Amino acid sequence: MECFYIDESGYTGFDLLNPEQRFQGAAAVAISDDEAAQLIREYFPKLQAAELKYRALARRPGYRQPLIDLQRAVLSQHKCVTYVCDKRFLLLLMFLDYAVEPFYYELGQDFYKDGQNYALASLLYTVGPTLLGKSAFNDLLAAFQRAMKEKTPQALEALVKAARKLNWSEIPEALGPLAFRAPVCLSAIATPGVSTDAAMVVLQSLITRMEVMASGPYLVMHDQSKNLLRYHELLQRYIGHQDEVEFRQTQIASIRFPLKLSSVTQVDSKTSPAVQIADVMIGAAIEAANGLTGLRPPLLNPQAVLSLYADEQFIHLVPSINFDEQKQFREGAQAAEMIDYFAKHFGTKPT
Template sequence: MECFRIDESGYTGFDLLNAEQRFQGAAAIAITDQDAARLISEHFPKLQAPELKYRALSRRPANHPRLLSLQRDLLTHYKCVTYVCDKRFLLVLMFADYAVEPFYYERGLDFYENGQNYAMASLLSVAGPTLLGQPAFDGLLASFQHAVKDKTPEALNALVSAAQATKWRELPEALGPLAQYAAPECLSAIATPGVNTDAAFVVLQSLISRMEVMADGPYRVEHDQSKNLRAYHDLLQRFIDHDNEVEFRQSEIATIKFPLKLTEVTQVDSKTSPAVQLADVMIGAAIEAGNNLAGLRSGGPDPEAVLSLYSDNQFIHMIPSIEFEEQRHFRQGTQAAEVIDYFSANFHAPREG
């Protein structure tokens, strides 16, 4: 049975404002341990470490050409997908989903039509600090994250106060539901058990949508035994166990259909799995490229060279975009509202952040 190996990077649980880790993502590769070991030997014949680790290799400029060559081989000859999201943008998108959308839903408006939620979140991400005031906007996001986690009346009241402390009249369409009306429907959505700001769910949804397309038939997933991947493991198992027959269109290029072709998920020791080590290389390179392009870090292979290796269907990213017409076309006719309702009802079980 075909097997995709998965590794992640940048996981910080509920905290999407972690300044040290702006990006989160995961990579999946359909490759055998035998092929992976051969590629590692070919590209790094003098490797002395017990396992291939991207972070250690990227520190030495002499390794950069080898890392690029290895990734080129993987992306050319094997089924691969890499997903990277800007966690701050994802938090703003969640704000739009829970602190804004219910207000419009109660008034009969489809906030998700043609990706309007993405447009608003992008506008807030790009222009929010300037229009609303940088410290106040940062405080709003922190208060929203805290309210989603704690769900107490005190945390919800603090969120309303944080919205009122911004220059919310500059963007009343986005901030008015909280700042002007303290909309009970929005506060109720935030306080719903199971609603959280953990990005693992979003990352896995995207990976699965591509693995399901790439897989020729039933397939399985292997991943490392790291603590961070426990959240991914539990979610994957819940996806596997879900046997309802349903299909949703998420964007111009992405759909998700249940039951999945995915039949099994297992944990392995990365030291004994060359294939998992290559997944670490793929996601490590993508996250480092994102940090470099955002001006947050320096070092490692040329980020433009890294990203140029990918074809369009091998790389998924979630970052703000103010190309509103392009985004409208990309998300036209999608079932975003139905997807959120369905996944909230079937997969968002309460758990600690």
């Protein structure tokens, strides 16, 4: 049976504002351990380390071209997908999901129609710090993720106060519900089990693409991590869900149940060359994102890394103020229906 090996990078739990880890992502590669070991021997014949790790290799100038060549070989010879998201943008999407959308839902309005939530999140991301004040805007986001984590009356009250301190009337569509203490929004934030942890969002994005790439039932092997343990039960519920249903997400993405995915298992990366290949893929992609945004000097040329990918091999969740293009991309998406379905059957919201 076909098997995808997955590794991730940039995970910071519920804290999506960590300044040292702006991006989070994961890579999935359909490659066997034997094939991966052969590639590692081919491109790193003198490697003495027990485990292939992107960051350690990229620090050595002599290994940088082999890292590029290895990625080129993987992308040209194997099914693979890499996902990278801007965690601050994802936090804004979550803010709109819980602190804004319930208000519009009560009014009978489809807040998600044609990707309106993505457009508003992009607007907030781009002009929010300038229009509302960088420090106050950051305080609002910090208060939101703290309220999502703690769910106490004190944390919810601090969130409302943070919204009221802003010049919220500049963007009332996004900030008005909290400024007026909309009960339905506060209730949504206080819902047990929901959080700003992005691990499930990353995995769902990879699953959507793996479902397209897989020719039939397939397995997933994932590096050992606490966050996958946390979501293991939910992933098993996804796998076991037998209702026949399909949702259109964008022009190029949809998700259909029952999934082709048959099982998810954790493995020790030290004993899995295939997981080590996935580590290289996501490590290079995250570093490219950091380099392109000027967060830190990259060890590999970002353009050289990203140019290796075909369009269908790379997924990114970043803000865009090309609103017409975004509307066209998400026109006709069944976001509201999909969210209602996931909430009913899995107790979570897809992003």
